Amino acid sequence: MAPIVSIDRLTKTYGNGFEALKGIDLDIEEGEILALLGPNGAGKTTLISIICGLVNPGSGKVMVAGHDVVKDFRATRALIGLVPQELTTDMFETVWNTVSFSRGVHGKKPDPALIESILKDLSLWEKKDNTLRELSGGMKRRVLIAKALAHEPKILFLDEPTAGVDVNLRREMWQVVERLRENGVTIILTTHYIEEAEEIADRVGVINGGRLLLVEEKRALMQKLGRKQLRLELSEPLTALPDSLALYNLTLADDGTALVHEYQGEEGQGSIASLLATLAAEDIHFRDLSTRQSSLEDIFVALVGEKA
Ligand SMILES: Nc1ncnc2c1ncn2[C@@H]1O[C@H](COP(=O)(O)OP(=O)(O)OP(=O)(O)O)[C@@H](O)[C@H]1O
Numbered sequence: 001m002a003p004i005v006s007i008d009r010l011t012k013t014y015g016n017g018f019e020a021l022k023g024i025d026l027d028i029e030e031g032e033i034l035a036l037l038g039p040n041g042a043g044k045t046t047l048i049s050i051i052c053g054l055v056n057p058g059s060g061k062v063m064v065a066g067h068d069v070v071k072d073f074r075a076t077r078a079l080i081g082l083v084p085q086e087l088t089t090d091m092f093e094t095v096w097n098t099v100s101f102s103r104g105v106h107g108k109k110p111d112p113a114l115i116e117s118i119l120k121d122l123s124l125w126e127k128k129d130n131t132l133r134e135l136s137g138g139m140k141r142r143v144l145i146a147k148a149l150a151h152e153p154k155i156l157f158l159d160e161p162t163a164g165v166d167v168n169l170r171r172e173m174w175q176v177v178e179r180l181r182e183n184g185v186t187i188i189l190t191t192h193y194i195e196e197a198e199e200i201a202d203r204v205g206v207i208n209g210g211r212l213l214l215v216e217e218k219r220a221l222m223q224k225l226g227r228k229q230l231r232l233e234l235s236e237p238l239t240a241l242p243d244s245l246a247l248y249n250l251t252l253a254d255d256g257t258a259l260v261h262e263y264q265g266e267e268g269q270g271s272i273a274s275l276l277a278t279l280a281a282e283d284i285h286f287r288d289l290s291t292r293q294s295s296l297e298d299i300f301v302a303l304v305g306e307k308a
Contacts, residue, residue, distance in 0.1 A: 003027035004155060004186050005051060010060035012046050020046040022210040033187045035201035039304060042207040044190040048157050052082050078106060081148030081156045085163060087140050091133040095124055099146045106151035118146050138169040158189040162196060174200050194297040208304045227294040230261040230272060232286040242282050248275050
């Protein structure tokens, strides 16, 4: 199946000479959830803004469902819903009017039944006659999504959907995103919360300094780059490692009371059985063991050198 968004050698240099994007190639498949991770200033918003037709690209090409975002702006914009970080509409307007108005802005005929189903899906139906200022922060965020969905887009961009919200609300937003995906909407989100990408994304793209450092299926990424650690609490402290253990990536920790074995992804797993056998042969016993797998956050820090 052809990708729903196809980005080819995209660059962007702003008027002041700043190179915000330095050649991005990326295909986004229909129906997937792609999380774009990157530190401040990485170029995420610039990239999204170009796909949405809000910022002109430098060189390169962006196609949405087979249409060029510059030449066919109307066609591509109609397919896209953009959920910004903040609500900028009239706080004295009702939920119903705000969402209905968004549909009109895109030149679509009124469809009260559709607006009703969007508001119900987002648990906003009871609040349809309330003004925006009467809503909680979480409800306001859901209104942003409802607005972006009102013209029935096939692709939804969420810019930092859970920035500054509490844990419960974050989980609630994740459920909303999951339901949208079940309805066939392709979702691209930017986030500073690695946990968010870890939780809901199918694929993760890491952007830094205007370049896409990698884009990979989340599970494959964690398998490939995730480091694992096995820690053995020794029954008797060791002063040095016996030569027979030199083959393994081992360190003595905590004054010789613990042995730490580091290995990468799947490849190192076979070594554990032989390590344990060697320990037994050396008469080295342990009273407890624990394992730890590096998270997407660790992987990200290793790639980018700082936190998202
Ligand atoms: N209109 C502009 N003129 C000049 N430089 C800009 C403009 N907009 C953005 N930039 C610069 O381009 C770079 C990328 O910005 P962008 O907003 O795309 O990053 P981001 O990854 O979305 O960051 P954040 O996570 O902080 O939102 C930044 O260094 C920013 O200062």
